[in-house]
Amino acid sequence: MSVPFLDLAQVNATFEPVLSSVLTQVARGNQLIRGSEVEAFEREYAHHVGTSLAVGVGNGFDALHLIFQAYLSLGRLRPGDEVLVPACTHMATILAVKQSGLRPVPVEPDIDSFLMDPSHAETQLTSKTKAIVFVHLYGQKAIDQRVLDLARKHNLLLIEDNAQAAGCGKPGERTGSLGDAAAHSFYPTKNLGALGDGGAVTTRDPELAQLVRALGNYGSVERDQFQWPGFNSRLDELQAAVLRVKLKRLDLDNERRQTLAARYLAEIKNPQVILPTVVRDHVWHLFVIRHEKRERFREALAAQGISTMVHYPVPPHRQLALADWSTSSLPITEEIHRTVISLPLNTALTDHQQEKIIRAVNQVQV
Ligand SMILES: *Cc1c(COP(=O)(O)O)cnc(C)c1O
Numbered sequence: 001m002s003v004p005f006l007d008l009a010q011v012n013a014t015f016e017p018v019l020s021s022v023l024t025q026v027a028r029g030n031q032l033i034r035g036s037e038v039e040a041f042e043r044e045y046a047h048h049v050g051t052s053l054a055v056g057v058g059n060g061f062d063a064l065h066l067i068f069q070a071y072l073s074l075g076r077l078r079p080g081d082e083v084l085v086p087a088c089t090h091m092a093t094i095l096a097v098k099q100s101g102l103r104p105v106p107v108e109p110d111i112d113s114f115l116m117d118p119s120h121a122e123t124q125l126t127s128k129t130k131a132i133v134f135v136h137l138y139g140q141k142a143i144d145q146r147v148l149d150l151a152r153k154h155n156l157l158l159i160e161d162n163a164q165a166a167g168c169g170k171p172g173e174r175t176g177s178l179g180d181a182a183a184h185s186f187y188p189t190k191n192l193g194a195l196g197d198g199g200a201v202t203t204r205d206p207e208l209a210q211l212v213r214a215l216g217n218y219g220s221v222e223r224d225q226f227q228w229p230g231f232n233s234r235l236d237e238l239q240a241a242v243l244r245v246k247l248k249r250l251d252l253d254n255e256r257r258q259t260l261a262a263r264y265l266a267e268i269k270n271p272q273v274i275l276p277t278v279v280r281d282h283v284w285h286l287f288v289i290r291h292e293k294r295e296r297f298r299e300a301l302a303a304q305g306i307s308t309m310v311h312y313p314v315p316p317h318r319q320l321a322l323a324d325w326s327t328s329s330l331p332i333t334e335e336i337h338r339t340v341i342s343l344p345l346n347t348a349l350t351d352h353q354q355e356k357i358i359r360a361v362n363q364v365q366v
Helices: 008-013 018-027 036-049 060-073 091-099 118-123 145-153 206-215 237-247 250-267 294-303 320-325 331-339 351-363
Strands: 053-057 082-086 103-107 129-135 157-161 181-185 199-203 287-291 340-343
Touching (some): 036 053, 036 199, 060 157, 060 199, 060 206, 091 103, 091 129, 091 320, 118 145, 129 145, 145 157, 250 287, 250 351, 294 340, 294 351, 331 340
Parallel strands (some): 082 103, 129 157, 157 181
Antiparallel strands (some): 181 199, 287 340
């Protein structure tokens, strides 16, 4: 028996026959863009996140990009302003800042939780710093009172990248409701995944929400009137219908992820393996361990039929696309990228498969 890292077809099959039936229903209708499914999903998702407004957009990158573009249009940000971002994150977070004409400034993470360290953020502040992006990396809440105080003290816009942490936290304190605005991704493998691309922006600020919606619709509010030079980034009716089905089970799915993670944390006992540190709410988009001899450890697991992945092997400041970061000294980020391994953790993983993984992880010495 081999264990895949993620069998997406199997995950999606658990939503049948409802999934196919809503797809058919939308396909037979007249409205495929900006219709009742998107409207209902925006309402239901905002309610789940615990904020007043949600705007469906094309994907998670666009959600971030639209937030920055909207703040630029509102005059809350200006081209060239500095935005503090985690040095250790998905490239999309950083590219969204850069593509908006802002200057991303890397901040080192905490080695144990992988999350951006607010005390490191403070050392990167300049008079040009106007915003800070926290990424709930791997599904763990990155924001606490210290972060809120930091943002308030320095008058920074606090933006959440919630691509990896849908549904994280108790109602009333969920990720996506903690800052000024939040970006969400519904990429198929995320905790709340569509059958294609999808994303959303959540906020309590009606002016920001209206602008995000307009900018993602060519800058138009009223038909044939273009107020801003926008672009096209919309959630479509098919994806919204899928997401409405999946949102109903999100809490239950996240509980299953938490059960699987708790078992890994309790039963992995290998002195070569460094387990992740849990400091706050966590919905385990990924279960990331560290190992000094990563490649040999992965090969040994693969030899036993266990697939693992690396999120992420090359740090952003070593990517050609971020040449202006190439001289940055980011030793913690490099150490994390050198040693991390993601073990399978998803809602299709069975107890039996997890037992096999734990046995192998405990047994392999390289
Ligand atoms: C997936 C992801 C994104 C980008 O989302 P897309 O929908 O793929 O554009 C942004 N940030 C983080 C942290 C992500 O994991």
